[in-house]
Amino acid sequence: MHNLDLKLADISKIEGKASCEISVKNGKVQKVAFSIAEYKRFYTQAICGKDMIALPQLTARICGTCSNAHLLCALKAVEKIVGLIPSPQTIYLRKLLNYGLIIRDHGLHLYVFVMPDLFHKDSILDFDENNPEEHKYLDDTFKVKAAGNNLSKAIGGRSVHAPFLTVGGFTKLPDQNQLIKLIPELQGIRKTVLDLIELFGERDFSLIRDDIDFAAITDNEYSFLYGDLIRSDGSVVPSENYGKYLEHVVIPYSHASGYKFMGKVYMVGALARLNLAKKNLHQKTQTSTQKYLKKFPSQNIFHNNLAQAIEILHAIDSSIDILNKLKITPEKPIVPQRKKGKGVGVIEAPRGTLYYNLELDDSGKIVRGQIVVPTGQNQIGIEGSIRKYLEKNMALDKSREEIELDVEKIVRAYDPCMSCASHFLKFKWLPE
Amino acid sequence: MPKKLRIGWFSFSCCEDSTIIFTELLNDHYRQWKDKIEFCSALVLRKKSTVKDLDVAFVEGAITSRKQEEKLRQIRRESKKLVAIGACACIGMPSSQRNLFNEKTNKEIQNILIRFNYAKTVRKLSEVVNVDDFVHGCPMDENIFLATVNKYLKEFKII
Numbered sequence: 001m002h003n004l005d006l007k008l009a010d011i012s013k014i015e016g017k018a019s020c021e022i023s024v025k026n027g028k029v030q031k032v033a034f035s036i037a038e039y040k041r042f043y044t045q046a047i048c049g050k051d052m053i054a055l056p057q058l059t060a061r062i063c064g065t066c067s068n069a070h071l072l073c074a075l076k077a078v079e080k081i082v083g084l085i086p087s088p089q090t091i092y093l094r095k096l097l098n099y100g101l102i103i104r105d106h107g108l109h110l111y112v113f114v115m116p117d118l119f120h121k122d123s124i125l126d127f128d129e130n131n132p133e134e135h136k137y138l139d140d141t142f143k144v145k146a147a148g149n150n151l152s153k154a155i156g157g158r159s160v161h162a163p164f165l166t167v168g169g170f171t172k173l174p175d176q177n178q179l180i181k182l183i184p185e186l187q188g189i190r191k192t193v194l195d196l197i198e199l200f201g202e203r204d205f206s207l208i209r210d211d212i213d214f215a216a217i218t219d220n221e222y223s224f225l226y227g228d229l230i231r232s233d234g235s236v237v238p239s240e241n242y243g244k245y246l247e248h249v250v251i252p253y254s255h256a257s258g259y260k261f262m263g264k265v266y267m268v269g270a271l272a273r274l275n276l277a278k279k280n281l282h283q284k285t286q287t288s289t290q291k292y293l294k295k296f297p298s299q300n301i302f303h304n305n306l307a308q309a310i311e312i313l314h315a316i317d318s319s320i321d322i323l324n325k326l327k328i329t330p331e332k333p334i335v336p337q338r339k340k341g342k343g344v345g346v347i348e349a350p351r352g353t354l355y356y357n358l359e360l361d362d363s364g365k366i367v368r369g370q371i372v373v374p375t376g377q378n379q380i381g382i383e384g385s386i387r388k389y390l391e392k393n394m395a396l397d398k399s400r401e402e403i404e405l406d407v408e409k410i411v412r413a414y415d416p417c418m419s420c421a422s423h424f425l426k427f428k429w430l431p432e
Numbered sequence: 433m434p435k436k437l438r439i440g441w442f443s444f445s446c447c448e449d450s451t452i453i454f455t456e457l458l459n460d461h462y463r464q465w466k467d468k469i470e471f472c473s474a475l476v477l478r479k480k481s482t483v484k485d486l487d488v489a490f491v492e493g494a495i496t497s498r499k500q501e502e503k504l505r506q507i508r509r510e511s512k513k514l515v516a517i518g519a520c521a522c523i524g525m526p527s528s529q530r531n532l533f534n535e536k537t538n539k540e541i542q543n544i545l546i547r548f549n550y551a552k553t554v555r556k557l558s559e560v561v562n563v564d565d566f567v568h569g570c571p572m573d574e575n576i577f578l579a580t581v582n583k584y585l586k587e588f589k590i591i
Contacts, residue, residue, distance in 0.1 A: 012479035016448060039445045039496045040544060045537045046529040061526050064449030064571060108455060112477065123478035125462075125471060142459040149456050159456065160449045160571045255548060408479070419447045 016418025069349035077345030103148025169333035268352025444493030
């Protein structure tokens with residue numbers, strides 16, 4: 001096909017709304033405009049004047065699927081400002097909550113959004129229950145998502161906008177017996193997730209981007225919640241300085257801003273984490289996935305799917321370890337001292353690095369805040385990947401429908417979250 | 433073929449928390465629903481979408497633009513029943529936070545509102561169309577949602 005004018009108004013099977021306009025003339029790509037079509041809800045403005053205790057539960061409402069990541073990142077930023085060090089038990093519970101999120105969120109993306117593409121179906125709901133393989137994957141979909149959901153519910157009281165988390169700890173602690181019951185459920189999905197890893201390791205698509213960088217924060221246990229930022233060139237940036245390297249890019253046709261890292265297009269998320277820190281994965285995960293870990297580092301953006309599948313296994317193995325040793329002792333949240341200050345919280349949300357930069361007044365009210373989400377950081381890369389695909393494929397005899405589906409697959413490989421990306425107005429740096 | 437309840441699941445301005453709860457409810461209820469419910473439109477689950485002759489439209493999110501208003505009115509025309517799902521659809525908040533901004537903050541966001549044709553205010557669904565049922569909560573209350581689904585399965589004589 002040498003000429004094409006395509007407008008994808010509503011890209012399906014992603015979180016939120018995105019669209020893409022493409023124009024190709026005489027085999028030359030004239031225009032690719034990937035835009036986040038979600039209307040802004042102006043959280044950056046709305047949080048000003050809010051109390052620091054209320055903030056994490058408010059910003060959790062930026063996004064349903066990533067809500068617990070926002071909660072954990074906001075807590076980290078607030079606690080940093082007031083100098084509050086959470087108890088070891090609180091840290092374990094927060095890690096468990098996040099592992100539950102990783103299992104459920106990656107599970108939703110891989111089984112419900114992406115897997116139908118591998119089986120040439122529109123929806124997981126179209127899987128044929130009389131076909132043994134499709135029947136199995138339909139069962140697996142619900143089993144894996146439920147295990148992640150149950151873990152988050154047990155720790156946080158709910159898998160979305162977990163109500164028990166607060167500054168300084170937990171308003172309600174999980175029941176020890178309930179925690180022990182989670183172990184067999186997690187052990188029960190381990191083999192299921194190994195099948196998922198094999199599926200994405202053997203059958204996924206390919207689009208090589210050898211022109212992009214990767215960035216992720218990591219620690220030696222791949223906790224998603226702590227550590228410094230690592231880049232493709234091996235350089236390490238203290239996580240609190242992360243924002244200083246980001247370049248805000250206005251994309252006039254998109255409701256959300258894009259970002260570059262020191263002027264370069266980069267990717268955050270599971271592929272970045274695996275590329276930069278696979279050696280920090282749980283030992284059991286590394287042993288079980290040796291064959292597929294060899295694929296990393298990878299410049300194939302579809303390996304984000306494989307990376308997410310491996311991260312589900314890591315979340316299972318890490319959770320089982322914590323659940324086996326954690327003995328819940330009664331403790332109340334540490335009462336924070338209210339004081340004026342600035343602070344940064346950075347974590348790895350399921351889709352990549354999430355950054356909160358907050359300023360409080362002496363009564364603990366938010367003076368200013370900025371939030372940079374993974375999808376904002378990946379937006380320029382998504383558009384570039386679509387362009388790269390078109391440049392490689394326009395000479396081939398592909399139908400309009402095939403191109404449309406392939407473009408959707410590329411967008412889905414990034415696992416974008418539009419609710420997150422469209423929460424704010426504009427990123428401004430706090431004065432030093 | 434036995435009649436199924438023809439439903440649609442739609443999202444406007446919100447964090448889509450209830451969509452996530454809905455996809456999690458499928459873990460336990462999909463096999464019970466698959467012979468009783470036809471998912472005619474649910475962009476989170478499939479690309480193919482038919483917004484025509486629906487029995488029930490479940491609508492999440494608040495209305496923040498003329499374009500969204502037109503789409504909601506179209507959904508209403510094509511649905512026998514319309515259910516508001518979650519806080520933003522039922523009461524407008526927290527998506528309608530900008531309605532409470534002071535003059536200075538409103539000036540800050542003005543360019544974006546103009547560039548993308550935002551409505552002057554963000555509205556809950558019942559300010560735009562007639563709403564038959566409300567499933568409150570942020571995210572929606574799962575039990576009330578399940579009770580609402582069962583109510584319509586009975587009302588449309590599916591069970």
